[in-house]
Amino acid sequence: MSETHILVVDDHQDIRDLLGSYLSQHGFRVSLANGGEQMRSQLQPGNVDLVVLDIMMPGESGLDLLKELRTHDDLPVIMLTAMSEDADCVLGLEMGADDYVTKPFSPRVLLARIKAVLRRPKEESPIAKPDSDYLRFKGWELDIHQRQLSRHDGVLISLSSAEFTLLKVFLSHPQQVLSRDELLNLTKGRDALPFDRSIDNQISRLRRKIESDPHNPTLIKTIWGGGYMFTEALQS
Template sequence: MTQKSHHILIVDDARGIREPLGQYLRKQGFRTSLAENAIEARQLIEQAGIDLAILDIMMPGEDGLSLCRWMVANTNIPVIMLTAMADETDRIVGLELGADDYVVKPFNPRELLARIKAVLRRMPERQYQSDNNSFAGWTHQGARKWLNHVDGREVSLTTSENRLLAVFLQNPNTVLSRARLLDITAGREEKAFDRTIDNQIGRLRKKIEDDPKAPKLLITERGGGYVLAVETVVPC
């Protein structure tokens, strides 16, 4: 797929942002669609074959975080969030919901372009095909974002949890640093305030551990690393 075939959706209620940004990206060879609210965005997502979405967090009506949550649950479209400088909490929440990256307003269009290209380069990897890999009684169905246990339990995963678990299943009994996990699953440099991986680990533990407070599968290692301490079985 060439860069020119990539279709970018820009969702921002500020006309002075979405239209110039759309023009800039078109000059860079992308196709673009513009939406001023979540209602228009959902219609375009269902009709237009979107490859990547840029979502403003602060919008009247349904905000960007809510739209991001819906997209993560219902599509495989990567998301870059646009956030205000002071909205550190919103940035973290967006990443925890499954957004792929964020850009802080006011932003340099060249920086956003670089992040778009980086996310699109990772698209083949973001599927994390690890369907039917088994570990500790669980079977991971990556395409469905689902876990099944031999005792009958079934657990759904968010997109970010699904990616993270797939990375661990591809690297069992291997210590992975927080920085490496962030780079693999989100493609960003680690930020001092960013506890996204820790929060995702905590949520995964609640879903797969018998006692999340005394984990035996997802183990914390000194120096900020984690390891999936199990043997995995890959289907033939």
């Protein structure tokens, strides 16, 4: 049986019980929490591998808890969101969530998303190995070991696992045109699907975090008919 530990945080007991039973049947160790207090009591260092986090909860919302998690941890997080909460879902992705599933949902779909997110950091990728633990470019510094992006004034910018991997790919291939297919292969490997447009969405979110004007990007340029290019050379 897998030792992978999933923490489900949702204020609805029927959803907690359903996911607890379903994920356990598929070999996961599962813990359940009805909100922030129970979540914190079960989050010990290295004890949880992924959090399934509902957005709409009384008191502390899922976005509040996600923000708290991202201040000290890059633990994978999948948000549960109602169809009417699209804006909150986008905000959750910008704050560092790795993926989301819309309610009502099939547990089978959530299971597939969980497996995909958990595979990402474990897969070997053809990303070039950086010569330093710190990659610097035009007033920014990416800490490869801590997986943190900081601005020149010391402000830390939250990155999801997907955004971190994408930025690392660009910094490993500066001033090179990379097609969508190349970016998919470099970031997702064998999980990449034909006609996957997620790269465009991730680039849009990444631009909002690192570009001074996301509508007129200068760092990540669109190369019409070619793909994308990170325009800056790395700084020593």
